[in-house]
Amino acid sequence: MNKRQVSSEHHHFPWDHPRFRSWIAVARACQLMQQTLTRRLAHLDIKPPHLDILVNLYRFEGISQQELARKLLVGRSNMSMLLPQLEKRELIERRSDARDKRVLRLSLTPTGRTLTEEAMEIQTALIEDSHGGAPIEDCMKIAESMERMIAILLKEDRELS
Amino acid sequence: MNKRQVSSEHHHFPWDHPRFRSWIAVARACQLMQQTLTRRLAHLDIKPPHLDILVNLYRFEGISQQELARKLLVGRSNMSMLLPQLEKRELIERRSDARDKRVLRLSLTPTGRTLTEEAMEIQTALIEDSHGGAPIEDCMKIAESMERMIAILLKEDRELS
DNA sequence: ACCATAATGTTCAATCATGAACATAATTGT
């Protein structure tokens, strides 16, 4: 059915659109995934936002707070609130850059690295579990679709700044 | 040992797993979608959580707060916080059920209905935009995958209650 | 009928995320 026809008809509801239904499913799956991950991480005393940070520090040693915030699609102020907590727990370190005195370079402590590895195991296991043995090719196609969407949405983002 | 070392059979880092990368993409897409939707709804003075509520009231007239919370995968207390706001703005009504004096039956006011229709247009348009003309069949496959995941995760949910 | 249990909704304190306003440091244009 044609998009234009659909949107000009009288008796159609958003939830009758395949794209709409599909997107609702994606959103609900994300929500559930977050909640389940929160439960499974509870015994490590970290939450999904912390894990996101730790994984990125694991991957990109020496990243700045700004870069980190951009990768995570959150505000800088969010990092300013969360990172000192992780620093107090001695999971991460913040050292100021000699060249640019504005930036703080982030890295994991040995303790933080160990914790991150444990947490990543949990996350990976959850992702495997929740996929229930679905074929890898499906995953790849989903990833493609999502990355296209991300590109489109980021473009809109940048256009209004 | 080289961090970047990856065998074709065994993935050493989470981000080398197709499922992991795919899931990260899904999560980021959701995040961006929420942020964009928040911006596009701003002039109506509602946010995505409010829209979720309104759409469900549009669809399921007379639903209770408990049922609504279950559909939205949020806590009952969340509804107790948000619904009075919408009621004060005269977008919804809450009438107590005669048969069961515990439950409050929810419905949209005419104003609320109109606002909901406007907001749903915006949401539908955003979903269409962000998909960038991807084929409907891809959407359907994604929906299937997500619904399978939702089923699996809900099962785990119920098992520990 | 009666007591125990479950279901529904509210309140409250705690936590998370955000944007605006701010301070400091770097960069650019002239």
Added chain:
DNA sequence: ACAATTATGTTCATGATTGAACATTATGGT
């Protein structure tokens, strides 16, 4: 060189979400 602009990080007030404790009402077992 210097003023204007941009970039980085912090602080603060605000709003969203949660879970626990609570009050009220239904339901079930005896």
